[in-house]
Amino acid sequence: MKKLVGIALIALLLVSFLLTGCRPPEVEGVVVDIQHGMYDKALEGAQKAVELYPDNAEAWYYLGFLYGRKGEFKKMNEAFDKALALNPDQKVKYDNVDVPLKKAVEQIRLNxxxxxxxxxxxxxxxxxxxxxxxxxxxxxxxxxxxxxxxxxxxxxxxxxxxxxxxxxxxxxxxxxxxxxxxxxxQTNPNNDTLLSMVGEFYMMAGKLDKAQEMYDRALEINPQNVNALLAMAQLMTTKDDWEKAVTYFEKALELEPDNADISFNIGLSYYRLEKYQEAIPYLMRTLEKEPDNEKVYEVIGVCYIQGKMYEEALPFLKKAVEKFPNNHYLWNYIAIAYANLGNDEEAQKAYEKAKALESAQLQ
The missing domain is CATH 1.25.40 (Serine Threonine Protein Phosphatase 5, Tetratricopeptide repeat)
Structure with missing residues (x-):
C-alpha cells in the first residue's frame, strides 16, 4: 500500500512538472499574480525572476508585459527584445491563452x-x-x-x-x-517612406537643403517613390527651378498617369517657363479628368493669349464662357484674342462684358 502511495505521489509530481513546463517557481508566482490582478506584486516578482533566471524568455516576457501596463514602453521593449532573442517560440499567456511569445509581443506592441x-x-x-x-x-x-x-x-x-x-x-x-x-x-536608414517624411519636416521647418538631401536619399533607394518625386518637384518650385520641377513631375506622372493634379502642375511649370505650347497639352489632360475645374480653363486661356495663339484660343474660350458665363477673366481673354485678330467690334463687346462682370463682383 505504501508503495502504491509513493507511486501516486511521484506521478502527481510528474504531472505538476509537465504542466509548468519546467517553469521556475518565481516565474510561476508572477503568472499567478497576474491572473489575480496583483500587478504591482507581479512586477516585483518578474524583476526578481529575471535576476535569478536571466536566460528565461518567459520571465523577460512577463516583465515586459507588466512594464507595458504601467506605460513604461521603453522598458517594455527592452524586456521583450531580450525575450525574443532567447526564445521567440516560447509559449506564454496572452489573454488567458497560450500563444508563441513572438505573437504575444507583436499584439501587445500593436495594441x-x-x-x-x-x-x-x-x-x-x-x-x-x-x-x-x-x-x-x-x-x-x-x-x-x-x-x-x-x-x-x-x-x-x-x-x-x-x-x-x-x-x-x-x-x-x-x-x-x-x-x-x-x-x-538611425534604425531605418533605408526606409524611403521615412526619408520622405523627414524631408517634409525639413520643408516645413524651412531647411530646404536638408529636405533635398532626404528626398535624394529616398529616390536613390526607391526611384518610384511618387511622394518623394512630388515633394522634390515642389521643392524645386520653391527654388524657382521650374526645369527641374518639370523633370520630377513628369517622372511622377509616368507612375500615376491618371493624376490630374500632377498634369496640372506640369502645365503650370511650363507656363512659368513661358513655354505656353508645351503647357497646354498637360492642362488639357487635367481638364479631361476635371471638366468642371474653372481654374484650369483660366490657365489654359492665359497660355493661349501669352503664346499669341489667338486663333486657337477663340474656340476654346467661347466654350469656356458657355460653361462659366460669369468669369470676367475668360471674357477678357476673348477681348484680347479678337483685338489681336483685328475684330475690334467683337473685342469691344467682350471687353465691356468683362468689365461689367468684374464691377458686379466687386460690389
Whole structure:
C-alpha cells in the first residue's frame, strides 16, 4: 500500500512538472499574480525572476508585459527584445491563452501603438479646431505625449513621426521633432517612406537643403517613390527651378498617369517657363479628368493669349464662357484674342462684358 502511495505521489509530481513546463517557481508566482490582478506584486516578482533566471524568455516576457501596463514602453521593449532573442517560440499567456511569445509581443506592441496613436490624432485635430490659444496648447501637449508613447510602444512603426513633428513644430519645438526623426533614421536608414517624411519636416521647418538631401536619399533607394518625386518637384518650385520641377513631375506622372493634379502642375511649370505650347497639352489632360475645374480653363486661356495663339484660343474660350458665363477673366481673354485678330467690334463687346462682370463682383 505504501508503495502504491509513493507511486501516486511521484506521478502527481510528474504531472505538476509537465504542466509548468519546467517553469521556475518565481516565474510561476508572477503568472499567478497576474491572473489575480496583483500587478504591482507581479512586477516585483518578474524583476526578481529575471535576476535569478536571466536566460528565461518567459520571465523577460512577463516583465515586459507588466512594464507595458504601467506605460513604461521603453522598458517594455527592452524586456521583450531580450525575450525574443532567447526564445521567440516560447509559449506564454496572452489573454488567458497560450500563444508563441513572438505573437504575444507583436499584439501587445500593436495594441499600445494603435491606442496611443489614434488618441494622439484626436487631440491633434482638437488643437487645430479650437480658437482658444491655451486650450490649443494643452491639446498639442497631450497629442505629443501620446504620439511619443505610440512611437515608444512600437519603435519600428513610422506613422507617429509626421504628426509628432507637426505637433512639436506647432509647439515651437523643432529641435525635439528633428530628434525623433533622426533617431528613427538611425534604425531605418533605408526606409524611403521615412526619408520622405523627414524631408517634409525639413520643408516645413524651412531647411530646404536638408529636405533635398532626404528626398535624394529616398529616390536613390526607391526611384518610384511618387511622394518623394512630388515633394522634390515642389521643392524645386520653391527654388524657382521650374526645369527641374518639370523633370520630377513628369517622372511622377509616368507612375500615376491618371493624376490630374500632377498634369496640372506640369502645365503650370511650363507656363512659368513661358513655354505656353508645351503647357497646354498637360492642362488639357487635367481638364479631361476635371471638366468642371474653372481654374484650369483660366490657365489654359492665359497660355493661349501669352503664346499669341489667338486663333486657337477663340474656340476654346467661347466654350469656356458657355460653361462659366460669369468669369470676367475668360471674357477678357476673348477681348484680347479678337483685338489681336483685328475684330475690334467683337473685342469691344467682350471687353465691356468683362468689365461689367468684374464691377458686379466687386460690389
Amino acid at each position: 499600445y501603438f494603435v491606442q496611443n496613436h489614434n488618441s494622439g490624432i484626436q487631440d491633434f485635430n482638437k488643437a487645430n479646431q479650437t480658437d482658444d490659444p491655451e486650450q490649443r496648447k494643452q491639446y498639442l501637449a497631450s497629442a505629443a505625449k501620446k504620439f511619443t508613447a505610440a512611437h515608444e510602444a512600437y519603435p519600428t512603426r513610422v506613422e507617429p513621426l509626421q504628426p509628432l513633428a507637426l505637433t512639436y513644430l506647432q509647439l515651437g519645438d523643432t529641435a525635439t521633432a528633428e530628434k525623433y526623426f533622426l533617431e528613427t533614421l
